[in-house]
Amino acid sequence: MNLVFPHTFIPWFRAVAPYIHMYRGKTFVVGMAGELVAAGKLNNFVQDLAILHAMGIKLVLVHGFRPQVNEQLAAKGQSSRYHLGTRITDAIALDCAQEAAGQLRFEIEAAFSQALPNTPMANATVRVVSGNFLTARPVGIVDGVDYMHSGVVRRVDAPAIRRAIDIGALVLLSPFGFSPTGEAFNLTMEDVATAAAVALQADKLLFLTEIPGIHEDLGNPESPIDTEMALADARRMLSQLPPPSQPADLAYYLQYCVRACASGVERTHILPFSVDGALLLEVFTHDGIGTMIVDEKLESLHEATADDVGGILQLIEPFERDGTLVKRDRTEIERDIANYTVIEHDGVIFGCAALYPYPEARTGEMAALTVSPHVQSQGDGERLLKRIEQRARAAGLDSIFVLTTRTMHWFIKRGFAQVDPDWLPEARKRKYNWDRRSQVLVKKLA
Ligand SMILES: CC(C)(COP(=O)(O)OP(=O)(O)OC[C@H]1O[C@@H](n2cnc3c(N)ncnc32)[C@H](O)[C@@H]1OP(=O)(O)O)[C@@H](O)C(=O)NCCC(=O)NCCS
Structure with a gap:
């Protein structure tokens, strides 16, 4: 052979x-x-x-x-x-x-x-x-x-x-x-x-x-x-x-x-x-x-509004505490709420993700991707990713990227590839936390 x-x-x-x-x-x-x-x-x-x-x-x-x-x-x-x-x-x-x-x-x-x-x-x-x-x-x-x-x-x-x-x-x-x-x-x-x-x-x-x-x-x-x-x-x-x-x-x-x-x-x-x-x-x-x-029942997946801020904070807080996610405070989430997509069921938010576009580099960052531990492994992470991809395409972006310390394999399985942090758009590179040593993964949008 x-x-x-x-x-x-x-x-x-x-x-x-x-x-x-x-x-x-x-x-x-x-x-x-x-x-x-x-x-x-x-x-x-x-x-x-x-x-x-x-x-x-x-x-x-x-x-x-x-x-x-x-x-x-x-x-x-x-x-x-x-x-x-x-x-x-x-x-x-x-x-x-x-x-x-x-x-x-x-x-x-x-x-x-x-x-x-x-x-x-x-x-x-x-x-x-x-x-x-x-x-x-x-x-x-x-x-x-x-x-x-x-x-x-x-x-x-x-x-x-x-x-x-x-x-x-x-x-x-x-x-x-x-x-x-x-x-x-x-x-x-x-x-x-x-x-x-x-x-x-x-x-x-x-x-x-x-x-x-x-x-x-x-x-x-x-x-x-x-x-x-x-x-x-x-x-x-x-x-x-x-x-x-x-x-x-x-x-x-x-x-x-x-x-x-x-x-x-x-x-x-x-x-x-x-x-x-x-x-x-x-x-x-x-x-x-x-x-x-x-x-x-994708109706439960929708772009976030000011009413969702409390639910998002509650959802991501445990992951910020254990270091999986970077800390974001309420003011920041309130300011950026239009960037978020959430999954909601009976008034409870159990998934979220945000897209921060860098139009000058024709790319965008998917941030704060989180699914509540009670409902993980049912495809909701994937649905959020798909929606963020759609939003990015609609915004005319060619790719999306994520910074992650623990979830690399999940992203690789879904078409992301690792790149050097130097790849990041200038504006994002300035905010990159070199101590956290996050890996940068990029997915090209077909
Ligand atoms: C990553 C995350 C969003 C996935 O959500 P989900 O709804 O469980 O995702 P899906 O149902 O689409 O995919 C589940 C699969 O991913 C796998 N998976 C979950 N976390 C993973 C990780 N850190 N690394 C590799 N694979 C992972 C699960 O084992 C599952 O595989 P299976 O179907 O073979 O059992 C969720 O696990 C989460 O909120 N994690 C904590 C926050 C986080 O790490 N966010 C990413 C920040 S960059």
């Missing part, structure tokens, strides 16, 4: 371990756009799903088939008709949809059956189960448009799906459902995946889509992807976007994510299938690759 290899492999593998432990036994619903298959990415994607499956994650896969149905229609000399992103399914389109679904199911099952040596599928055994798990009803006539055989999910037989995934099968759902009279309806992958995730109360709903996620600046496709968005913000954004006219419109996926989150699926994700391994990157790395919408 290459002697250098273990030095990189072992830390890398161990860094992934917390996610493996965390997701074991959890349920993920994955919605895959038909474009993923059309782009020739099915095999790699199936390999990634097989890895999640091997790690004890219970999987429901829902495939889309828009381009495949369009192809079938084109072969029959027919054109595809949509209204507000939903297909209008006449009798010919329904035929095409059935053919496309049959073909795709076949391809997906074939991909899961691969087991060639020296491929990620060697030794993999993923049994795929499909069936009539969905009851549908017609979309009907909306705004004068008759959707004909297009339907929406009426009910998901969650107990039957649960039984299948509990014995280790992967459940594959096609966007088809049947009415109690036995009539078939063409559904959308997004509706099916959302309904299944809600019915199963899945831990995650992940969409593999044509869009890369949600850009921080919606008007600028060059701006970074917002890796985490609170449900409240997603709702606000959705209300400001025009109604989607095609799946590539952001509002299209966003509406399903919001619906799932609001109905008890804590985390929903929009990921680009164009990035090889997007699913693994999202699930097993800290920042992920697309946008995750989270219902974490």
